[in-house]
Amino acid sequence: MGRWHWGGEGPGRTPWTRGWVLASIAVLVAGLLAFPAAVPNTVGNLGSLLETFLPWGGLAVPVLLGVALLRRSATATVALVLPAAVWAAIFGGRLLPADPGAAHDLTALQHNVSDENSDPGGTARVLARAGADLIALEELTPEALPVYEAVLAPGHPYHAVVGTVGLWSRYPLTGSRPVDIRPVGVGGDWSRGLRSTARTPLGDIAVYVAHLPSVRIRLPDGFSSDWRDESAVALGAAIAAEELDRVVLLGDFNSTLDDRGLAPVISRMTPADGGFGFSWPAALPLARIDHIMTRAATPVATWTLPATGSDHLPIAARVKL
Known part of the structure; x- marks a missing residue:
């Protein structure tokens, strides 16, 4: 009987040929961050629930990164650049501090x-x-x-x-x-x-x-x-x-x-x-x-x-x- 490989890996698998499921999840996370309106409210108002906590969706990136490193998957690691970039584009500006000297009335x-x-x-x-x-x-x-x-x-x-x-x-x-x-x-x-x-x-x-x-x-x-x-x-x-x-x-x-x-x-x-x-x-x-x-x-x-x-x-x- 051959040796069992965690995650269903077989001989000859490389960092670029494993982790496609993780990569797909990374793309899905990016899509949800960029287009939350695509999730309908017809069932339990799931769209509004997602949008309420949307900034926290970025936490999926370090979690998936940890799994990708554990799996030694270069494909998944590279794919995670996409949700990280989407999060930064949408929410990165909110990390900037308020300008205490801004002119106001x-x-x-x-x-x-x-x-x-x-x-x-x-x-x-x-x-x-x-x-x-x-x-x-x-x-x-x-x-x-x-x-x-x-x-x-x-x-x-x-x-x-x-x-x-x-x-x-x-x-x-x-x-x-x-x-x-x-x-x-x-x-x-x-x-x-x-x-x-x-x-x-x-x-x-x-x-x-x-x-x-x-x-x-x-x-x-x-x-x-x-x-x-x-x-x-x-x-x-x-x-x-x-x-x-x-x-x-x-x-x-x-x-x-x-x-x-x-x-x-x-x-x-x-x-x-x-x-x-x-x-x-x-x-x-x-x-x-x-x-x-x-x-x-x-x-x-x-x-x-x-x-x-x-x-x-x-x-x-x-x-x-």
């Missing part, structure tokens, strides 16, 4: 403060020290709201609150009103959209604050994002109807910039997307689901702030009007 800050936050006072003090001109908060509770109002008032004397979302500003706010982003079937007391006009020295800006519905991963349904996607459509329509040219949008979208579910919003806005800026969960950030976006204005830098008592990290962005 205002700074905006976004934070889901968590309705289970046991230290709203400490959270508010962190936000007050951040030096932002606009501060958007989500998951405000009736018990915590007076704390945020008291702590933020000295530096941000103008504020508006609708339901569980709020906006604090250095500049006067006018025309504050709810924005209906409620999915069909959700109760009438669900209010998580706000629009206000900030009267800045450089002119009026429409400021929107939104908190889109949460998503869940459940068996056998898969990635449940229907309500979030429906809410994104409503938010996109509200922004499209906005009469002011300049818009700043802040919120917890429970969605990443790569997720097609946020397309109705992203297609009308310019996201502050410098760096990875993973904002959730705070203990081990895996995805950026908190965003700052603009219209007729340019985000020039964005970054995350240190953890507070929330399960989200605050994010900030400098904006050039």
